[in-house]
Amino acid sequence: MRSLIARKSSVPAQPVAPHDPAPSRLSYRVQRLWLTPVFRKALNIGVPLFLLFAAISWYLSDEERVASLFDAAYEIRREVENRPEFRVNVLGIDGASEDVTEEVRAALAIDLPISSFDLDLEELRGRLEALPAVRTADLRIQTGGYLAVRIDERRPAALWLTHEGLSIIDHEGHFIAGFGQRELDGPLPLLAGEGADLAVPEALELIEAALPLGDRVHGLVRMGERRWDVVLTNDTRIMLPETGARGAFDRVLALHDVGEILSRDLTAVDLRNPGRLTVRLTDGAMEEFRRIRALVANGTSGENQG
Known part of the structure; x- marks a missing residue:
């Protein structure tokens, strides 16, 4: 036993390698990537956006919640459109004879009062210019809820x-x-x-x-x-x-x-x-x-x- 201990003690001790302070290859690449401005911006902005998108997607995955959102938006829109300042109360027709005026009123078929958002002026103009007696028509919504219709009537020749x-x-x-x-x-x-x-x-x-x-x-x-x-x-x-x-x-x-x-x-x-x-x-x-x-x-x- 003593001879074995003596034999081990006679073996020279191996020198311990000193600690290398340089980072590993993976750590080096991560540090270099973090120092890139584009990567930092993408991480600082992209991650919150991704989380926000995920939250919105989760919220909208319920059809009842989506329907309630549309209903609320529609009610808000109707409340704005039906405000008095956006309401048309009077229709005035100028430049047309009595017979053509009646034809114009029938072609417009507007039930007053009506919200100006519910009036498609281009579509109404097309209706009027489709009348045989109307050459051109011009429609404008003026202050005070007044819809002015100017008719250029075809004159019998x-x-x-x-x-x-x-x-x-x-x-x-x-x-x-x-x-x-x-x-x-x-x-x-x-x-x-x-x-x-x-x-x-x-x-x-x-x-x-x-x-x-x-x-x-x-x-x-x-x-x-x-x-x-x-x-x-x-x-x-x-x-x-x-x-x-x-x-x-x-x-x-x-x-x-x-x-x-x-x-x-x-x-x-x-x-x-x-x-x-x-x-x-x-x-x-x-x-x-x-x-x-x-x-x-x-x-x-x-x-x-x-």
Whole structure:
């Protein structure tokens, strides 16, 4: 036993390694990461946000709680919208005739008082401009709960006769109303024929040129959607060309001023050929013309025989 102890004591002692103060690789990387500003901001902000998101998600996972939140928000919104300062109490319509005003009120269908938040002005404007008699509409909510509606109304310019009946149209040819559905301020020129609504400005120009004829003009007929015939009350037709209709009509009026050509027994004055004016006589006038021509022919033959 003693020899064993003596043998162990004879073994030299191993030196103890000194403690290394340097951090481990993992600790070093964590410290470097913590010193990064982006990481610190992400940790300081991201973790609270994540916890907040988790709490909100947990709260909203209950359908009853979600429904109660929506109900509360809706009640708050309705309380704000129904306050007196946001309420519309009066509707004013300007620029429209009495008949169109009634149509506008019916198209708006607003039950006053109403919250201004419940009014879609663009949708209401679209409703009004869909009315045949309305060109444009402008809607504004003014102070004092006043809804101002400004109407640019289509003005009747002519009556248009088609197979479907008689219609009132404006100077652009837009349909306004059926005849008898709108009160007119005075008589309107009568247009007829397919495509007459597409050439209303030219027709109105011809009507203006025919003012010297007074009430002898019955109306205008669109022929082949290309040109106009001016129809007089004695059924005489002035057949105008496709182009230069106003100039041709002025020439006829000048001839009438000189020789009362439109007061004669004519059924038509044809101006379709720019270089030639052709007239068509009535049956009675043709018979008289043939009789006179026969008398002239007989008288000439008698003189030759003599």
